[in-house]
Amino acid sequence: MAAPDHRPPTAVPWVAMYHSVGDCSEDPYRITVTPERLEKQLRWLRRRGLRGVSVxxxxxxxxxxxxxxLVGLTFDDGYADFLTDALPVLRRNGCTATLFVLPGRFGGDNAWDPLGPRKPLLTADGVxxxxxxxxxxxxxxxxxxxxTAADxxxxxxETVESRAVLAELLGAAPDGFCYPYGTIDRRAVDAVRxxxxxxxxxxxxxxxxxxxALPRLHVGQNDDALRLYLKYRLHRLRRRPVEGLR
Structure with missing residues (x-):
């Protein structure tokens, strides 16, 4: 039996949360950044000796x-514009990312957002x-x-079957999960584990x-260099160290 690990927890990792990349003229949930804004944000990271990678x-x-x-870059929901508008920007800036997808909605849209607009999601082939x-x-x-509201x-x-579908699609089960709406409780955390x-x-x-239960920081269209700097600095000050990460 392994001895318990009594090392202190490490500082919280900085993980940025994105969703859609494209036209943000109609964006009631503030989930979209333009490719131009994403480019500027990634260049801001690189100028400071930081590189965006998958979680x-x-x-x-x-x-x-x-x-x-290193900082984590995540894109939630699996929007089709990830391939056309986000991935080329990531490539140009030497970055990678984690894309959190919905296997039960491949080829569909973001029907869970009642205010719209409807945005197409990646197909299985796109993933x-x-x-x-x-x-x-x-x-x-x-x-x-x-x-947190599921029976x-x-x-x-939602946890087991989605992992099985992705394992069949990609040939390996995914390591990462992202809680829809960001909401969690102990029951949800235990189910994911x-x-x-x-x-x-x-x-x-x-x-x-x-x-x-990794925290993330929303990054949106209005996040220019000054706002990114403040978010980057304050994130580490506001969060407790994360136990279980070395």
Missing amino acids: GELLAARGRGEGRG RRAADEGVEIGSHGLTHVDL DLALKT EAGYAYACAIDPGPLNGPH
Whole structure:
């Protein structure tokens, strides 16, 4: 039996949360940035000696003590514009990312957003193409259900079945999960861990901690250089160290 790990928790990783990349003229939920704005944000990182990577790569590097200079980039929901508008910008700036997709909605749209506008989601083939380009694919649940309000069957379906579908599609089960709407509680965290995911991203996990309750920072169209600097600095000051990450 291994001895308990009494090392102190490490500083919270900086993980940026994006959604759609494209036209943001109609954007009631503030989920869209233009390719031009994303370009400027990634260039801001690079000028400061930072590089955006997938969450899996970030956590692995931190585990080796080599995470300095890396920040996580995540894109939620699996919008079709990831391939056309986000991926080329990531490539130009030497960055990678994690794309959290919804296997139960491949080829559909963001029907869970009642105010619209409707945005197409990647097909299964599009998700494979993203993976072939070196993008880490993670699960965002099967159909974008708030796990804190799901019954036991729905909770298991959203976590276990979504992972199984992605494993069949990509040839390997994903390590990462992203909680729909960012909402979590202990029951949801336990279900995600039991489903076999190595880590999970929330937004503000509150009192919950550990690799299955990683906080993230929303980055939007209005985040220019000054706002990014403040978010980058304040994120580390506002968050408790994350237990279970080395």
